[in-house]
Amino acid sequence: MKPCLLVLIPLTESDRTELDGRFEVIYAPDPDARAQALARRGKDVRVVLTNGTTGLTAEEIDGLPALELAGALGAGYENLALDYARERGIALCNGAGVNADCVADHALALLLAAVRAVPQFDAACRTGVWRDALPMRPTVTGRRLGIVGYGHIGEKVARRAAGFGMELGYHNRQPREDALARYFESVLTLAQWSDFLVIATPGGAQTKHLIDRAVIDALGPQGFLVNISRGSVVDTAALAVALKNGALGGAGLDVYEGEPQPPAALIGLDNVVLTPHVAGSSPDVRAATVRHFAENAARHFAGEALLTPL
Numbered sequence: 001m002k003p004c005l006l007v008l009i010p011l012t013e014s015d016r017t018e019l020d021g022r023f024e025v026i027y028a029p030d031p032d033a034r035a036q037a038l039a040r041r042g043k044d045v046r047v048v049l050t051n052g053t054t055g056l057t058a059e060e061i062d063g064l065p066a067l068e069l070a071g072a073l074g075a076g077y078e079n080l081a082l083d084y085a086r087e088r089g090i091a092l093c094n095g096a097g098v099n100a101d102c103v104a105d106h107a108l109a110l111l112l113a114a115v116r117a118v119p120q121f122d123a124a125c126r127t128g129v130w131r132d133a134l135p136m137r138p139t140v141t142g143r144r145l146g147i148v149g150y151g152h153i154g155e156k157v158a159r160r161a162a163g164f165g166m167e168l169g170y171h172n173r174q175p176r177e178d179a180l181a182r183y184f185e186s187v188l189t190l191a192q193w194s195d196f197l198v199i200a201t202p203g204g205a206q207t208k209h210l211i212d213r214a215v216i217d218a219l220g221p222q223g224f225l226v227n228i229s230r231g232s233v234v235d236t237a238a239l240a241v242a243l244k245n246g247a248l249g250g251a252g253l254d255v256y257e258g259e260p261q262p263p264a265a266l267i268g269l270d271n272v273v274l275t276p277h278v279a280g281s282s283p284d285v286r287a288a289t290v291r292h293f294a295e296n297a298a299r300h301f302a303g304e305a306l307l308t309p310l
Contacts, residue, residue, distance in 0.1 A: 003046040003301065006064075008034055008054050009073060015290045022294055023047065038063045047297055052076025052203065052230070053259070058084040069300045071293050074099060074280055075152070076230065077310055078204040092310035093296040095289045097152035099280035104156035106279035107198050107228045110252025113273045114224050115140050115196070117250075120270055138222070138249075141165045146194030148187055148210070149201030149229065150176050157198050169193055187211070191218035196226065203230025213238040216248055224250045228279040231256040240265035243272055254279040 005023035007016075019025050026045065028037035042063040048070045050056050056070055058081040070085055072094040085092055113119060116137050124134055145161045147154045150172040158168050158180045168181035171190045175183040184190035187210060191197055197219055201207050211225070211234040219225060225248065227234050236257045242248035243266070250271040256263040259277060266272050296306050 003068075003297075004041070004044045004066075005047040005049060005297075006037055006041070006045045008048065008050040008056070011290070012286065015286065018287075018290050019049075019294065022297070047071070049073060049293060050080065052078045052080070055079025055081070056085075057081055061085060061088060061090070069093070069297060071095075071296055072310075073289050073293060076203060078202070078230065078232075080310075082310060091300050091306065093293070093300075093306045093308050094310055095292050096308045098289045098292045099285045100152040100156050102282050102285045103153045103200075103228050103279040104160055106254060106275070107153075107157050107200070107226055108160050110226045110228070110254065110273055110275065110279075111196060111198065111224065112140060114226065114250040114252040114271075119273055140196075143167070143195040144169065144193060146170065146184070146190040146197045147181065148190065148197065148199045148233075150179055150181070151200065151202075153228070154198075154200040155180070157200060166196075187215055188218055191215045191223075194219065195222065196224045199225070199227040199229045199233055201229050201233060203232050207233045209233070209235040211235060211239075213242070216242045219248055221246050222249050224248075224252070226252045227256075228254045231259055236263055236265060240269070243269050 002022065002024045005019060006026045006028060008028055010029040016025065026037050026041050028034040038060060043065055045064045046066050046068050048056055048067060051073045061067060061081060061084055067090055069091045070080060072080055075094055075096045077094050082092060121134065141164045143166055145166040145168055147157055147170040150170045154170060161168060162180060169184055169190055170179060170181040171184045171187050199211060213235065216238055239251060243251060252273040254275045255277050299306055
């Protein structure tokens, strides 16, 4: 008999087909379906698939007496009640590292777009404005790049940036012996050193507004900020003020506070590039993350170690 899996996030048809072969799937990707599934089938559920944004609450866990494993599809897990799940003896996993290449690619794309003003130049070209009427933009090669969070994604950002001849620095909870970059003990000192700052740290209460006014000011009017982690890590109000006042050169954001609503304080500014939380999304990545989750579940039911435990 296949274990009962409650899916709390939207999946493609191919994703669902992949999981249907391994589980009895209860598909509840919206609040109404979620509430109904918990009420009607909660007692049968042995596995939950969610993500960092959707999460899984302690109250919902109480309604799942047979729950053995809860997985976050991507790397993020900030809204999953980890401590409570652990108290219940529930195994936990995520998709750490599976989409790291895609996210790192997007981070460099945002950095290049922001520094080189690609969206603005595209718009100007379409209206017939030639280069002589446009300001010159900085070179990316040879600049100092700071990375906040040197995990799977941060390391891959560093490797890509090395191809641009950048000098690399990073801040992490603790130094990494294998890092390609120089370690800084605080985000503030890293920002003071950096020309560009890429945020690749996990979200959650511990990193809320880690990038505050002081850090943004430390980057300075020639500095650029890229965030491909979680919107909560950056103080949006402070960022908007700095961008409006010229205290920061520019920014590239794939994530922002208040998702999915666009950041009202930023959308009218021409020195910020925005994308709708798509850094880790591609057809091949999505298929790989679903397979990764399924493999974690298979290992759990076989009594083996999870690939990416939390």
